[in-house]
Each structure stands twice: as C-alpha cells, then as structure tokens.
Amino acid sequence: KNEVEQSPQNLTAQEGEFITINCSYSVGISALHWLQQHPGGGIVSLFMLSSGKKKHGRLIATINIQEKHSSLHITASHPRDSAVYICAGRSGGSEKLVFGKGTKLTVNP
Amino acid sequence: DAGITQSPRHKVTETGTPVTLRCHQTENHRYMYWYRQDPGHGLRLIHYSYGVKDTDKGEVSDGYSVSRSKTEDFLLTLESATSSQTSVYFCAISPGQGINSPLHFGNGTRLTVT
Numbered sequence: 001k002n003e004v005e006q007s008p009q010n011l012t013a014q015e016g017e018f019i020t021i022n023c024s025y026s027v028g029i030s031a032l033h034w035l036q037q038h039p040g041g042g043i044v045s046l047f048m049l050s051s052g053k054k055k056h057g058r059l060i061a062t063i064n065i066q067e068k069h070s071s072l073h074i075t076a077s078h079p080r081d082s083a084v085y086i087c088a089g090r091s092g093g094s095e096k097l098v099f100g101k102g103t104k105l106t107v108n109p
Numbered sequence: 110d111a112g113i114t115q116s117p118r119h120k121v122t123e124t125g126t127p128v129t130l131r132c133h134q135t136e137n138h139r140y141m142y143w144y145r146q147d148p149g150h151g152l153r154l155i156h157y158s159y160g161v162k163d164t165d166k167g168e169v170s171d172g173y174s175v176s177r178s179k180t181e182d183f184l185l186t187l188e189s190a191t192s193s194q195t196s197v198y199f200c201a202i203s204p205g206q207g208i209n210s211p212l213h214f215g216n217g218t219r220l221t222v223t
Contacts, residue, residue, distance in 0.1 A: 033212060042216035043199060096167065099151030
C-alpha cells in the first residue's frame, strides 16, 4: 500500500465546475506539496503547505496534519486545468518525499 | 521559473550501453534529486545530493550512480542500461531541508532502452 494515496485516480469535469482532489497519507509528514504536470510536460510546484490553507488564483489547497489529509480545490475549472495533479509528503527532517500516483483531471469545454 | 536544465531531453540507447543524464541549475541550491516516473507508479527517488560530493541513495538506486563535482551539476549514470530503465527522468532542486523549502523540477528526460 502506497504511503500516500490520492483520490480519485481520474476525474472528468465540465468547464466551470468546482473540482476537489484528495490526498491521504499514512506516514507522519511535516509538509505537503501539490504539483501539476501537463501532458508531455514538466512538473510545476503549485503549493507547499504545513498547516491551514493556501490560495493562488482559482486554486486552493488545505491540509489537516492531525487527520493526515489534504485537498486541492479548483474553482471555475477551465480546460487548461487539464493535467495530472500529484501530492507529495515530506517527513520532518527528511530529504525524501513520498509521492502519490497522481490524479488525472480532464476538463471538457 | 527556477533555472534548472536537463539534458538530453530525449535519448534512445541500446541495452548494455552506458548513459549519462545531466542536471544543471543556476539557483545555487544545495539539494538536488533524481527521480524516475513510470506508469502506475508515483515519482520515485533514485539518488539525491545535499552538497558537492555528498550524495545518498533513494528507493530505486540499483543500476544507477551519481556524481556532483560542482554545485550546479548533478549527473546520473546508467553504467549498463537495461530495458527496465526505460523511463522519464526528472531532476529537482531545493534550497534546504526545512519544511518550507520549495521544490523545483526540470522538464524531464525521456530515455528509451532498446
């Protein structure tokens, strides 16, 4: 069992819908990264958070360290949001990240 | 964007040949990482470096070696490539190990071993 689990694995939405991607982890972590990877593209860091909530444009990330859960929300989704979203947890004092397998999001016009 | 460049971007090689992938950064970050990405798996750490000549193994290090003779360059070598090493390889850099240290990725190298 992967230490970091994402759900759903695949998600299809219509343009304008509110999107939620979940990340649960079984290891103790001190920080969590949300990453975005477009088809055939590189990986971009969206958020890094250790508590509470962060917002950037239409993207919102939340984390509850005690419950070992994080969510990535996309408001007013757009076809350009179509990508794979990956969460990764960093253990305290460790250089090693543990990655989820990713959620493939497709937003149709 | 963080200054991180991977080369080559694409490579096709034959089984048994040596291959070296290069990661070059202009950010003067201390930490550099090599990951591989395969279908059905999350990104997996091959090796990482926490300074010049300071490296450590990741979870899938067998068949790979690394070197870091300068802060800006981190080389990944496949001594004798095998088909199981066909993958997309990503380099990443980070300024520190604190919980607030950001992580920046290169654009990846697609390696095919025939």
